[in-house]
Amino acid sequence: MPTPGNSAAAIEVRGLRKSYGALEAVRGVDLRVAHGEVFALLGPNGAGKTTTVEILEGHRVRSAGEVSVLGHDPASGERAFKERVGIVLQSAGVDPFLSVEETLNLFRGYYPRPLPLDDLLDAVGLREKRRERVRRLSGGQQRRLDVAVGLAGDPELLFLDEPTTGFDPSARREAWEMVGGLKERGKTILLTTHYMEEAEHLADRVAIMNQGLIVAEGRPSELTQRQAATTVRFRLADGAPAPPGDFAAPPEGMDGAYTLTTAEPTRDLHRLTAWVVEHGVELQELSVSRPSLDDVFIDLTGHSAAEDGQS
Amino acid sequence: MRGLALALRQVRYENAGFWRNPLAAFFTIAFPLMFLVIFNLLFGSTELDVEGGVISTSTFYVPGITVMGVIGACYTNVALGVCFSRDGGLLKRVRGTPLPGWALLFGKVGHAVLLAMLLVVIILAAGVLFYGVDIPSNALPAFVVSLALGAAVFCALGLAITAVIPNADAAPAVVNASILPLLFISDVFIPLHDAPAWLTTFADVFPVSHFAGALHTAFNPFETGLGFEVLDLAILAAWGVAGLALAVRFFRWEPRA
Structure with missing residues (x-):
């Protein structure tokens, strides 16, 4: 919904820097998020994503x-923003x-055009819990209430800072459905997350931050394509001859697999299968996988997203 | 106009939240009463010289414990409430909404003042019913004005002290250490007749003794005038202004990292 004074993008950032004393947490970030887009900011702890958001x-x-942001300078703290x-x-x-209901009504009262209470409760699936005290909600339910509070004023732009950290897998899937529903309502969403899977699932575009800079940006599929390498992986029965060429042998004494990370998967697979036919062996558990966003993340930041875990 | 309506609405929600924790509410109210009973058990049979005559120690303790109640509801309660809300992210969260920051704090202060009023009524009722204390008549306006000023001043100081409290875990220690000693040396818990002069001089630097002084005068049955302790009220007000200025300047919406 374009409003007067809006630039074309919902969020437009150029050359953003933030220092805390000698520490420069954000070191020149450019960012553009279009209206209606779900944009994920990824990065290890201390990358500067929370500071940026x-x-x-x-x-x-x-x-x-x-x-x-929506044509405003957020630093001005204007009510209109x-x-x-x-x-x-x-x-x-x-x-x-x-109670859930009281909390939502309290926050709804702060805004000129709040969403109806029932819409909020439905958006986050808390209709049955409307009269429950907040302290008696489960962790997942409290997080959903948090999101509902964020939605109370029917915002055009929603910031979600690690919306599913600490969720079990089923709660996470529910939260994803909820965010999907918000996207359908045309909300612009900027989310930060530790979970690559979450970014791949929810975001139209992703930016990966490391040490105060954006090191990669694009659609999840673009990012994984940029990482050209495909991994071929298989096992061999005991006593089989060694495979040809570049396949790395599994570590000694481990029930490991042979792996090859290659920019030319078709050619390498052809060589491999030719070798199989020639030697009359069979490959076990053969897999050919495209890089995941997780691989891109590790490649760019030197961290695994999962090992960062909770902040 | 809208800001004021929102601020009053905050008071309502603060109040609702307070009564939802019945045990906490009960002891918040019972705490000063327990002190009233204990001090009367210990010292109630003795008498005290005051300006114009002799009063029972009970007549000393009703305004004394009133001071304690108002300070507990305003200073302690506001400071702890702000620190806990700050640690829980409530202040930061509301800061991101269109609610003006002052309206949120008004909610906490307004609730504190209502709680203080309730405590005063209960303490006075106990004084009249169980200890035969007379409510001030000619000095009633002075009593009410001193109470209102004291409540406002200690709310402002409660907001100000949060600036030096790093997090909620540290809050009770800092708040209690800053106020309990003053309650002992400011004619609140113990009549100060035999105290060394330097100690009362020291206590007179701080607002508690002036708040207590104003209420004791209003409660003095031999008081024939209106009972306004103008100097005490002026010093009290100065502390309030200073507290408010410090709160405005140094208030933090997030716990210290």
Whole structure:
């Protein structure tokens, strides 16, 4: 929904920098998020993604650079800006003694055009829990209430800071469905996450941050294509002859697999299968896999996203 | 106008949240009453010289414990409430909404003042019913004004102290250490007749003794005038202004990292 004073993009960032004393947490970030887009910011802990998002939310003041969010400078703290965005932080920030319904009504009252209560409850699947006290909700339910609070003012842009950290797999899948529903309503969403799978599943575009810089940006499929390598992996029965060429032998004494990471998977597979026919052996558990976003992440940051885990 | 309506609405929600934790609410209210009972058991049979005559120690303890109740509800309660909300991310979260920050804090302060009023009514009722204490008549306006000023001042100081409290775990220690000693040396828990002069001089630097002084005068049955302790009220007000200025300047919406 274009509004006067809006630039074409929902979020436009150029040359963003933020220093804390001698430490430069963000070192020149450019970012553009279109209206209606779901954009994921990935990165290991300390990469600067939370700092970046908090500057966009208006919680932090930048050291340098240009920032426009829905046509506003978030640092100004204008009410008009706050009326148009929803922020879901990592910590809950609601009164544990109020009910779900009371909490949502409290926050709805802050906005000029709030979403109807029932819509909010349905959007996050908390209709049955409307009269429950917040403190009696499960962790997943509290997180969903957090999201509902972020949606209370019917924002055009929603910030989701690690929306599913600490969720079990089924809660995560529910949360993904919920975010998918928000996307269908045309919301622009900027999310940060540790989970590559989450970014691949939810985001139209992804930016990977490392050490205060964006090191890769694009659609998840583009990013994985950029990483040209395909991995071929198989096992051999005991006593089989060694395979040809570049296949790395499994480590001694381990029930490992032969692997080859290659930029020319078709040619290498052809050589492999020719060798198989020639020697009359069979490959066990043969797999050919495209790189995942996780591989891209490790390649670019030197960290595994999973090993970062919780922040 | 809309800001004020939102601020009053915050008071309502703060109040609702408070009563949802019945045990906490009960002891918040019972705590000063317990002190009233204990001090009366220990010292209630003695008498005290005051300006114009002699009063029972009970007549000393009703305004004394009123001071304690107001400070507990305003200073301690506001400071702890802000620190816990700050650690829980509530302040930061609300900061990202169109609700003005002052309206959120008004909610906490407004609730604290209502709680203080309730405590004062209960303490006065206990004083009248169980200890035969007379409510001030000619000095009633002075009593009410001193109470209102004291509540406002200690709310401001409660907001100000949060600036030096790094996180909620540290809050009770800092808040109690900053106020409990003053309650002992400011004519609140113990009549200060025999205290060394330097100690009362020291106590007089701080607002508690002036708040207590104003209420004791209003409660003095031999008081024939209106009972306004103008100097005490002026010093109290100065502390309030300083507290408010410090709170405005140094208030933090997030716990210290």
